[in-house]
Amino acid sequence: MxxxxxxxxxxxxxxxxxxxxxxxxxxxxxxxxxxxxxxxxxxxxxxxxxxxxxxTDAPVLVAAHDLLPGQAITGTDLRELRFPVELVPDGALRLRADGEAHTVTGPVRTGEVVTESRLLSPRLPMQLTGRADARLVPIRLADDTVASLLRAGDVVDVLNAQAQILAGGAIVALVPTTAAATPTRNTTTPPILLAMTESAAHRVAGAGLDAALAVVLH
Missing domain, CATH: 1.20.5 (Single alpha-helices involved in coiled-coils or other helix-helix interfaces)
Incomplete structure (x- = not known):
């Protein structure tokens, strides 16, 4: 119990x-x-x-394939990619219209971001020289084979036949592909474009009317 x-x-x-x-x-x-x-x-x-x-991502235009100096850009030469904003270079193209019909100043590799400094534009002389009064001047060289040695961005002095310096520290803006190939002496090649100050541009343009000019690379 x-x-x-x-x-x-x-x-x-x-x-x-x-x-x-x-x-x-x-x-x-x-x-x-x-x-x-x-x-x-x-x-x-x-x-x-x-x-x-x-x-934080932004659309930018890159080269759809290798672009050559002197080449005029068409719609098929560019394609859009997105990059982090902090990696987008200054002057990068955002719209196809900003690049079409412009001429490439230097070689651009496939996938490389296309910037304003790679294209001929009114802003290019200032971008190359850092001077607001800079101008672009086309010149023909006394020795066409020298053109094959030049690349966009090279710094040169321009001389006349009397070895007088017409422009010091000019910047090569454009070397057409036909000139950059391997021309033979005394063949006709397109002129090269140089960026320089306004006063120097006037001297070089005037001298180039009568005779071909020479350049000395820095």
Whole structure:
């Protein structure tokens, strides 16, 4: 009799059984809410990162294939890619209309970002020389084979037949592909374009009317 009473006293009561039965569901509910909160936080982070990426990327135009000096750009020569804003160079082309019908001043490799400094434009002389009064002057060289040695960006001095310096520190802006190939002596080749100050440009242009000129590379 005492054992039965002791077992009854030690056995779980009804309310304990009810509480035990209810508790697992409450624990699961808490766990579900925590998991849901974690998922929402993760989704918010992904959306935020994606939004930042979308706002920090910018469309730019790159060369669809190798472009050569003197080549006039058409719509098929450029294609659009997206770059992080901090990696986009100054003067990068954003619209196809900004590049079409312009002439390439130097070789541009496939996938390279096309910038204004690679194209003939009214801004090119200032970009090359850093002077607002800079001008572009076409000249023909006394020795056509020298043109094959020149590349866009080279610094040269321009001399006349009397070895007088007409322009010092001129910048080569454009060497046409036919001139940059391997011409033979005394063959007719397109002129090269040099960027220089306004006063020097006038001297060089005037001297070039009567005779071919020579250049000395720095």
């Amino acid at each position: 005492d054992l039965r009473r002791r077992g009854t006293a030690l056995g779980p009561r009804l309310r304990d059984r009810v509480a035990y039965a209810v508790r697992p569901g409450w624990a699961r509910s808490v766990m579900i809410r925590r998991v849901a909160s974690g998922v929402l936080v993760a989704v918010a982070v992904v959306v935020e990162v994606g939004g930042q990426r979308a706002t």
